Amino acid sequence: MTVSLSTTDLDTIERFYHIMGTGYLNTYRPPGNRKPLYQWQVTKSDEVVRILTMLIDSGYLSQRRLEQAQRVLDRAKEIKPHRNKKRDLALLIKLGLKEAPEV
DSSP states (O other), rough: EEEEEEEEEEHHHHHHHHHHHOOEEEEOSSTTTTTOOEEEEOHHHHHHHHHHHHHHTTTOOHHHHOOOOHHHHHHTTTTOOOHHHHHHHHHHHHHTSSSOOOO
């Protein structure tokens, strides 16, 4: 899962980066006389869930983006552990996407 924001305004992307407190910045320089494109991106699962939850709860997202963010969170809840099942399940529980099994 990835959450990203792209713009041609460097100050906007830097401000967003500092507000979120996570992620990384990239710069794409298109050929010719076009403006550079700046991108903020976060890919760590726990950070993606935290950022999307924060944005959904903020009330700042448009209806279309709200639905898109909710679809990503719903999809995350469907992820089943597969490689190291014990470790993957622990991560999903930590993210609040799965319930801890009863002992």
